[in-house]
Each structure stands twice: as structure tokens, then as C-alpha cells.
Amino acid sequence: MSRNDNTDQVTVYTPDSSLRDPGQLIGEMFRDLWAGRELAWRLAVRDISAQYRQTALGLVWAFILPLANTAVWLFLNASGIVRMGETVLPYPVYVFTGTMLWAIFMEAANAPLQVTAAAKPMLAKINFPREALIVSGIYQTLFNAGIKIVLLLLAIMVLGVFPNWSLLLFPLAILSLLLAGTALGLLLTPVGMLYADIGKSFPLIMQFLMYLTPVVFAMPASGWAATLFQLNPLTPLILTARDWLTGMAPEYLGYFLGVNLATLALLFVMWIVFRAAMPILIERMSA
Amino acid sequence: MSNDTLVTVENVSKKFCRSLKRSLWYGMQDLGNELLGRRHGGNGGLRPDEFWAVNDVCFELKRGECLGLIGRNGAGKTTLLRMLNGLIKPDMGRIEMHGRVGALIALGAGFNPILTGRENIYVNAAVLGFTKEETDRKFDNIVEFSELSEFIDSPVQHYSSGMYVRLGFSIAANFNPNILLVDEALAVGDLAFAVRCLNRISELRKNGTAVIFVSHNELQVREAAQNCILLDHGHATRYESLDQAFLAYHALRSDTVLLDESDIGFVHDGPVRIRAICKKNTSDEILCSNETAMIELDCQTQMDCLNLGLELRFWTALGQLISVVKSSAYGVSFDLPKGESQIRVDIKTLALAPGRYRLAGGFRRDGEILGWSRDLAHINITPSQAQWSGEGILMLQAEFHGPFIS
Numbered sequence: 128m129s130r131n132d133n134t135d136q137v138t139v140y141t142p143d144s145s146l147r148d149p150g151q152l153i154g155e156m157f158r159d160l161w162a163g164r165e166l167a168w169r170l171a172v173r174d175i176s177a178q179y180r181q182t183a184l185g186l187v188w189a190f191i192l193p194l195a196n197t198a199v200w201l202f203l204n205a206s207g208i209v210r211m212g213e214t215v216l217p218y219p220v221y222v223f224t225g226t227m228l229w230a231i232f233m234e235a236a237n238a239p240l241q242v243t244a245a246a247k248p249m250l251a252k253i254n255f256p257r258e259a260l261i262v263s264g265i266y267q268t269l270f271n272a273g274i275k276i277v278l279l280l281l282a283i284m285v286l287g288v289f290p291n292w293s294l295l296l297f298p299l300a301i302l303s304l305l306l307a308g309t310a311l312g313l314l315l316t317p318v319g320m321l322y323a324d325i326g327k328s329f330p331l332i333m334q335f336l337m338y339l340t341p342v343v344f345a346m347p348a349s350g351w352a353a354t355l356f357q358l359n360p361l362t363p364l365i366l367t368a369r370d371w372l373t374g375m376a377p378e379y380l381g382y383f384l385g386v387n388l389a390t391l392a393l394l395f396v397m398w399i400v401f402r403a404a405m406p407i408l409i410e411r412m413s414a
Numbered sequence: 415m416s417n418d419t420l421v422t423v424e425n426v427s428k429k430f431c432r433s434l435k436r437s438l439w440y441g442m443q444d445l446g447n448e449l450l451g452r453r454h455g456g457n458g459g460l461r462p463d464e465f466w467a468v469n470d471v472c473f474e475l476k477r478g479e480c481l482g483l484i485g486r487n488g489a490g491k492t493t494l495l496r497m498l499n500g501l502i503k504p505d506m507g508r509i510e511m512h513g514r515v516g517a518l519i520a521l522g523a524g525f526n527p528i529l530t531g532r533e534n535i536y537v538n539a540a541v542l543g544f545t546k547e548e549t550d551r552k553f554d555n556i557v558e559f560s561e562l563s564e565f566i567d568s569p570v571q572h573y574s575s576g577m578y579v580r581l582g583f584s585i586a587a588n589f590n591p592n593i594l595l596v597d598e599a600l601a602v603g604d605l606a607f608a609v610r611c612l613n614r615i616s617e618l619r620k621n622g623t624a625v626i627f628v629s630h631n632e633l634q635v636r637e638a639a640q641n642c643i644l645l646d647h648g649h650a651t652r653y654e655s656l657d658q659a660f661l662a663y664h665a666l667r668s669d670t671v672l673l674d675e676s677d678i679g680f681v682h683d684g685p686v687r688i689r690a691i692c693k694k695n696t697s698d699e700i701l702c703s704n705e706t707a708m709i710e711l712d713c714q715t716q717m718d719c720l721n722l723g724l725e726l727r728f729w730t731a732l733g734q735l736i737s738v739v740k741s742s743a744y745g746v747s748f749d750l751p752k753g754e755s756q757i758r759v760d761i762k763t764l765a766l767a768p769g770r771y772r773l774a775g776g777f778r779r780d781g782e783i784l785g786w787s788r789d790l791a792h793i794n795i796t797p798s799q800a801q802w803s804g805e806g807i808l809m810l811q812a813e814f815h816g817p818f819i820s
Contacts, residue, residue, distance in 0.1 A: 133513050135512070136512070138512075140504060166541060173534075253523055254515070403448050403449060407441060407448060408441065409501050410441070
């Protein structure tokens with residue numbers, strides 16, 4: 128009989144809330160995050176290869192939506208149906224960078240609920256580090272973001288805008304978009320797993336948020352809209368990313384840093400919530 | 415505490431909700447309570463529409479033991495396993511698990527149908543907690559065990575359900591857990607594969623793995639387990655002997671499922687209607703093994719039926735055919751006049767083991783069925799005999815010869 132096993136590693140399950148012992152909870156969170164790194168990678172590779180294997184257009188799907196969006200706004204602007212206001216950058220560059228960056232944020236926000244919902248059968252039957260799901264979602268968003276960024280760089284250079292040294296900071300801005308998106312997505316996931324209403328209203332909310340962020344519109348110069356745009360925590364994220372990409376001086380650097388700190392805090396809190404919610408959600412999803 | 419006890423379950427209960435809308439709302443409440451640091455399951459009371467799916471279950475499992483978990487559908491077996499696996503929280507009680515837990519619960523969960531078997535092995539192994547290096551090392555064993563080497567590079571969506579499960583089991587079985595939970599895993603594979611799985615399970619057990627084995631297949635449980643827990647409506651009873659457990663289990667199910675009393679009686683199609691009783695003698699005493707059984711058939715026909723062959727089929731409560739008696743083999747055929755008539759069949763030394771059996775049968779003429787009942791009669795054999803060993807479906811009468819010391 129082999130004794131060199133890990134039977135002294137004890138797991139106890141009780142009805143007590145996992146928040147009862149924060150120290151243990153946080154320890155377990157980071158241990159599982161580490162334990163799930165390989166799995167996260169595997170799941171991401173699985174989903175990415177499966178996603179593109181069954182399409183004829185392949186990688187084009189990673190950027191076709193923002194591309195179409197850009198075309199629509201360019202048309203609206205050129206035909207004079209909608210007046211966008213003055214932008215320092217040429218409008219096509221402004222709107223293309225805006226929609227691409229927004230698409231990255233939206234995908235990041237969509238990922239937690241989407242991966243968790245897709246993994247329902249697995250969650251209901253196998254015990255694996257749940258963190259791996261979220262990380263795999265981030266990997267997938269990163270992969271798609273990479274394709275978008277390559278295209279974005281080519282496009283702005285064709286349009287005559289050349290990035291400078293600040294491009295080196297651009298990945299940082301992408302990372303904050305990703306983390307902010309993930310935090311928002313995690314916020315929606317627990318309730319979204321129970322009620323389909325969340326998933327259904329998600330595109331609506333995102334559409335609305337987009338119009339409050341300088342994605343296709345320039346920052347309004349005055350009025351209540353200007354205040355709303357300035358308060359919107361997504362504004363500094365999008366603007367800073369765009370500024371760093373196109374080699375302009377970022378205007379909202381202070382707010383950008385503040386939003387990032389808040390994002391990290393929110394992300395951590397939502398991680399705890401997600402973790403605590405999992406057994407309860409699993410119980411309901413297959414009852 | 416002894417290091418040999420790997421699983422300790424103390425007074426564990428779990429409630430479920432019958433209504434979906436309510437269930438979702440309770441989920442929201444539980445979520446709120448959890449985040450406020452309150453205990454799951456509240457004060458132990460039931461909210462409207464809730465019931466106890468698992469009710470006050472206690473047991474322990476030691477290293478190298480295999481515990482069978484039996485019970486009808488919905489008795490709480492899977493819920494209990496899911497709590498043991500940490501998927502859902504108990505509403506009351508406490509579960510302690512020592513060491514690495516492997517679960518053969520959903521074989522192939524996490525497979526992506528578009529990817530090949532090879533790719534899915536890596537994904538599934540990662541889900542179960544293997545690193546890439548471990549999987550590389552075990553890859554050949556996994557493929558060999560699954561016997562799917564020629565299909566390993568085709569997408570698993572082209573696999574049959576049996577192949578799917580074979581690949582899933584092969585991955586999971588190459589994981590060496592301290593505690594193994596098996597839930598109906600072998601139901602899909604073919605017989606040869608099931609035998610190999612059982613062998614693998616007993617191999618793990620000899621190496622000190624504690625196994626909990628859920629199955630509806632009596633033979634598999636008898637093969638794998640040493641003792642048994644019978645779950646009924648969330649209540650657990652532990653039996654040290656498998657026979658007692660299965661007797662109790664059959665007593666639960668035979669009355670309600672397979673041997674439905676209301677099915678007994680006249681068959682509703684064909685010109686001949688039949689009904690039968692099976693008894694020891696005219697005074698209705700209960701049958702014992704190896705006695706003569708008297709089967710009386712009441713027949714009712716709408717016209718004169720000539721040259722009928724009688725066929726009687728003896729089934730176990732589990733649906734296993736034991737014996738078929740045909741009057742034609744004895745050169746006997748019946749002529750039933752229009753109206754009612756009686757037939758008696760005596761079975762000399764009915765060698766059935768104690769238990770409950772089902773008698774089906776009817777009349778045929780040249781192969782054509784002229785009246786049939788799936789439930790002609792139920793046969794109860796009392797377990798009061800000293801020679802009964804407690805196992806098997808037949809009770810053969812033996813005489814012993816040889817040198818004795820008495």
C-alpha cells in the first residue's frame with residue numbers, strides 16, 4: 128500500500144460561508160489561480176482553434192464587427208446625417224481606433240459570462256479551479272485583440288498617422304481595457320448565470336455605454352454631455368489608449384491611473400464574489 | 415484520528431427546490447447570504463417548494479474500501495456525490511475528504527466536438543488537473559486503454575457515445591486519486607470495456623484508493639463494492655452485506671416500478687384474455703424454493719380457439735429472463751372453447767432463489783400471438799430456507815458425497 132500520497136491534504140466542506148475566513152479564502156484563490164494556469168491555456172487554445180476551425184473566413188471574424196461599425200460611422204459622417212464634432216485626429220482614424228478599442232473592451236466584458244455559461248456542463252460535474260475559466264476568457268480576448276491591433280496599426284499608418292515611442296505604453300492601455308472589461312463582466316456573471324435577462328440586456332447596455340464614451344463621437348466641449356463624458360470612467364481608458372497608439376499626449380493621465388487602481392480593486396472584489404457564488408450557481412443550474 | 419479514514423460524512427443534508435422560478439430566486443437569496451458571511455442553508459428549515467434531496471447522511475470510508483451507493487432515480491445519489499466532490503455546498507453537516515479526489519462523473523465533459531481525440535485528451539487532462547508533462551507521459555497509456563488509436567486524430571464529434579465515454583474514462587482512470595467517485599460511468603460502454611473499467615477500479619483500490627461507486631447495475635456493484643449504502647428519498651441506510659442491501663433495494667423498486675400490480679390481468683388485445691396466479695397449492699401458502707409451483711390460468715375467449723401453444727416466461731425483478739416453458743416442446747396444445755376456461759401448469763421443483771419474479775406469457779398458434787400478458791403473475795419465493803446462501807437467482811439443490819468428519 129503506497130503511503131507516499133497526499134492524504135494529509137484535507138478538504139472540508141461545510142455550510143459555512145467562504146467569507147468567514149478571509150485569510151484562507153484569499154490563500155485558496157491565489158493557489159487555484161496558479162493551479163489553473165495550464166488549464167486556462169488549454170481551454171483558450173481549445174476554444175480559439177475550435178472557433179476558427181469551423182469558419183471559412185477564419186481570423187477575419189476577430190475584426191469584422193468593428194470594421195463594419197467604422198464603415199457605418201464613416202458613412203454617417205460623410206453624408207452629413209450625423210455631425211461628429213471636431214477631432215484632432217482625422218475622423219477615419221478616430222472612429223477606427225475608437226471602435227477597435229471599444230470592441231476589445233466589449234469582448235473582455237462579455238467573456239466572463241460567456242465562458243462560464245459555455246462551461247456549464249463542466250462546472251456542474253467536474254471540480255477544477257474556476258479561475259481558469261476567467262483567465263482563459265482573458266487569453267481569448269487577448270488573442271483577438273492582437274489581431275485587431277495589428278490591423279489597427281496597419282490601417283492608421285495607411286491613413287497617415289504614425290505612432291511614436293508612446294506606442295510602448297499602448298499595451299498598458301490595452302491591459303487596463305481588458306481588466307476593466309473583465310471586472311465589469313465578473314460583476315454581471317453571478318446574477319447572469321441565474322437569470323438570462325442579464326445576458327440578453329448586455330448588448331443594449333454596451334451600446335448605451337459606447338455613446339457615453341468618446342468612441343465614435345468627439346468629446347463634447349460643454350454642457351451636461353461634456354460632464355457625463357468626463358465622469359465616465361471608460362473615457363480615460365479609451366482616450367489614453369488612442370493617444371498612446373497615435374503618438375499624442377494623453378490628456379487624462381491622472382484619471383487614467385485612478386480608474387486603473389479602482390479597476391484592480393473591483394476586479395479583486397468581483398473575483399471573491401465569483402468564487403463564493405460558484406457552488407451556489409452550480410446548485411441552481413442543474414437542480 | 416486514524417489516517418486510514420479518507421472520507422467522513424457527518425449529518426449531511428441538502429435541499430432542492432421543485433419550482434424553477436423559486437429555485438432561481440432562492441439562488442439569489444443564497445448568494446446574498448453567502449456574501450454577507452451567513453451560513454448556507456439558513457436555520458435548517460425548508461422554504462416553500464423545497465424538499466430534502468439528501469437527508470442527514472453519515473458514513474465513513476477507509477483507504478482501500480469500495481462503497482456501493484444504490485437507490486432509485488432521484489434518491490439523492492448524484493447530489494451526495496456532487497457534495498463530496500465539492501461542486502455544491504451542503505446545507506447541513508460536514509464533509510471531510512483526505513487527499514486528491516478523482517471523479518468519474520461526467521466522462522468527456524469538456525470535450526470539444528470539433529477538436530480531435532488527441533487535442534481533447536490534453537484539454538480534458540488539464541481539466542482534471544494534469545500538467546502537460548504528466549499527460550505526455552501518460553498519453554500512450556490513455557490511448558491504449560481506450561482502444562481508440564485509429565480514431566485519435568479524428569474530431570470527437572464523429573465518435574459514437576460509447577467511444578466518447580471510453581476516451582473519457584481512459585483519461586480519468588489514469589489519474590491516481592486517493593478518493594475515486596464513480597457515477598454510472600460504465601453504463602454506456604460495451605461489456606468488455608466495463609470489465610476493464612472494473613478491473614482498473616479494483617487495481618486502484620488495492621493501491622489504497624477509497625472508491626464510492628454509484629450504479630444501477632447490480633452485477634457491477636457486486637463486482638466492485640464490499641458494502642453498500644441504500645438511499646431512499648434522501649435517507650441513507652448502510653448495509654454491511656450487499657445481499658441485504660439489494661433485497662431492501664428490490665423491495666423498494668419491485669413494488670413500484672418493474673412489478674406493477676395494476677398491470678396484472680387480462681391483456682387487452684387478441685382474442686384470448688388470460689390471468690394467472692402462481693401458488694404452492696390450493697390453500698394459497700407462500701412458495702419456497704424447490705417446491706412444486708401451481709400456476710392457474712384463467713382464460714377468456716371470444717370464439718373457439720383451437721390448437722394453441724402455451725408459453726410461460728420467468729423473469730427476475732431486474733428484467734433478466736430465467737426460463738421459458740413452451741407446451742409445444744411437451745407436445746401439448748390447448749383447445750379453448752368460447753367463454754371461460756381454466757388451465758393448470760405444475761412446475762416441479764421451482765428452483766428460483768428467494769425473491770420476487772415476474773411471470774409473462776400467453777398463447778401462440780403458428781408463431782402468431784393470440785393473447786399475451788407481460789405481467790401474468792408475480793411469484794414470491796420466501797427466503798426462509800436454511801440452505802439459502804443469499805446469492806444468485808437460482809437455488810440449486812445439492813447433495814454432498816465424500817469423506818466427512820461430523
